[in-house]
Amino acid sequence: MKTALITGATSGIGKATAELFAENGIRLVLCGRRVARLEELKNTLGSKTEVHTLRFDVADRKAVFEAINSLPSDFSQIDILVNNAGNAHGLATIQDGSIDDWEAMLDINVKGLLYVSKAIIPQMIERNDGFIVNIGSIAGKEVYTNGNVYCASKSAVDAINKSMRMDLNAYKIRVAGIHPGLVETEFSDVRFKGDTDRAKTVYQGYKALQGEDIADIIHFVVTRPYHVNIEDLIVYPTAQASATLINKNL
Ligand code: NDP
Numbered sequence: 526m527k528t529a530l531i532t533g534a535t536s537g538i539g540k541a542t543a544e545l546f547a548e549n550g551i552r553l554v555l556c557g558r559r560v561a562r563l564e565e566l567k568n569t570l571g572s573k574t575e576v577h578t579l580r581f582d583v584a585d586r587k588a589v590f591e592a593i594n595s596l597p598s599d600f601s602q603i604d605i606l607v608n609n610a611g612n613a614h615g616l617a618t619i620q621d622g623s624i625d626d627w628e629a630m631l632d633i634n635v636k637g638l639l640y641v642s643k644a645i646i647p648q649m650i651e652r653n654d655g656f657i658v659n660i661g662s663i664a665g666k667e668v669y670t671n672g673n674v675y676c677a678s679k680s681a682v683d684a685i686n687k688s689m690r691m692d693l694n695a696y697k698i699r700v701a702g703i704h705p706g707l708v709e710t711e712f713s714d715v716r717f718k719g720d721t722d723r724a725k726t727v728y729q730g731y732k733a734l735q736g737e738d739i740a741d742i743i744h745f746v747v748t749r750p751y752h753v754n755i756e757d758l759i760v761y762p763t764a765q766a767s768a769t770l771i772n773k774n775l
């Protein structure tokens with residue numbers, strides 16, 4: 526039985542991935558900050574697989590290492606790490622953007638991914654085995670107006686993903702980057718700071734990707750035979766053709 530640690534498992538892509546992994550008998554370590562949601566996931570998925578939850582903020586370096594080092598022995602060998610936790614905070618020009626938002630995105634999307642990876646990579650190196658999936662974004666491949674620091678954070682994820690694959694190649698550890706376009710999750714609620722009406726407009730007029738679509742891809746990627754590594758994958762909803770070109774009539 527493989528064990529997967531998923532960050533950002535309380536919502537959206539991470540939650541859908543936890544559900545699909547549970548269906549497929551993968552043991553789960555589910556991470557996030559919202560305890561009630563973690564408890565609910567443990568209850569609902571616990572009948573399908575073994576589940577352990579960890580509450581920590583990925584941006585809190587000490588908390589990341591304490592949480593991961595506290596894993597009970599049944600859950601401490603991580604075969605699959607899904608670095609998914611992250612969000613956009615705000616959507617503003619560089620001149621109007623909030624420094625707090627910038628720090629949140631860099632601390633969570635970039636440094637958080639690094640802390641979690643640093644806490645888990647040594648055991649993968651020791652075993653010469655492991656799979657790391659980094660969730661980037663189309664925002665890391667193309668910039669768009671007002672995207673500035675979020676795009677920079679995902680561009681950093683793209684660079685870290687590629688470099689991580691090179692550094693870990695000698696240890697037989699597979700590393701894959703998945704870069705979605707528009708996925709209908711709580712992402713825009715967070716970006717627009719709880720303005721749900723504004724958030725809804727992002728996904729109106731076309732069929733956006735769903736968390737389940739990305740979960741399906743993550744599961745496909747991590748279940749290929751050992752000699753196959755899908756190193757980089759961009760996925761759009763059919764209505765989308767670039768970071769900013771969306772056919773809202775579809
Ligand atoms: P959601 O807002 O639905 O989920 C974000 C998840 O990240 C939540 O589980 C949240 O958990 C967790 N998270 C956020 N901040 C922290 C933190 N500081 N510490 C720990 N966990 C944190 O968004 P998505 O599912 O859409 O986003 C998942 C990933 O996919 C992100 O990296 C995002 O950038 C990326 N992505 C999303 C796209 C989209 O259009 N939705 C497109 C491309 C990429 P909690 O609040 O409980 O901590």
Ligand code: 8X3
Pocket residue numbers: 661662663664705706707708712768
């Ligand atoms: C999320 C997709 O287009 O809002 O990464 O940047 S986008």
